[in-house]
Amino acid sequence: MVEAVPSWTDDRVESLRRLWEEGLSASQIAAQLGGVTRNAVIGKVHRLGLAGRVKPNGAAGQVTGRKKSEQEDEAAIALAEEQTLPEPPAVISHRPAPNFPLVPPPAAPEPNGLAVSQRVTIMDLRESMCRWPLGDPTSPDFRFCGGRAITGLPYCTAHAQIAYQPAAERKRDRRVAGVR
DNA sequence: CCCTGATTCGC
């Protein structure tokens, strides 16, 4: 099933607006919307006149003035242990993945040429590594995707798109109130 | 190197 590339439907623009205002970076928004690049997001944001956020926001982005080395390593492990099961970021406005497949996803678009299945154990999990679960968490064979996660998100671009699929399009006519 | 948004410009 090859879904046509969505455009900037009212739905998506709505999400874009909210996510942007919530302080997510363009790349993060792009990952969640899927089908668009951060450039597309930025371009749209400007066209919408949303550019210029008063909130630089480094929280969801990079850690400013932080020594990232061992610390982040432990942080990643702690994070992983704490959430062996998938956790939907609070910023998600749609719905998180209904269920996580216990098998690797099909081929995922990786423009960066990253390996799709760079599975790693919890011990090798590092910050900025995709934490998409693979297998039974109680099994010794349990692994994480391990690909390069989008900064601020627990998954790589491929898994982020699977995890954050936009809610089914509302086909219910809601134009009763305002047809325009 | 990783990332950020801003801008340009061909489509």
Place this chain on the structure above:
DNA sequence: GCGAATCAGG
């Protein structure tokens, strides 16, 4: 209008 390429910066 759209978004890749590019720019300028952290």
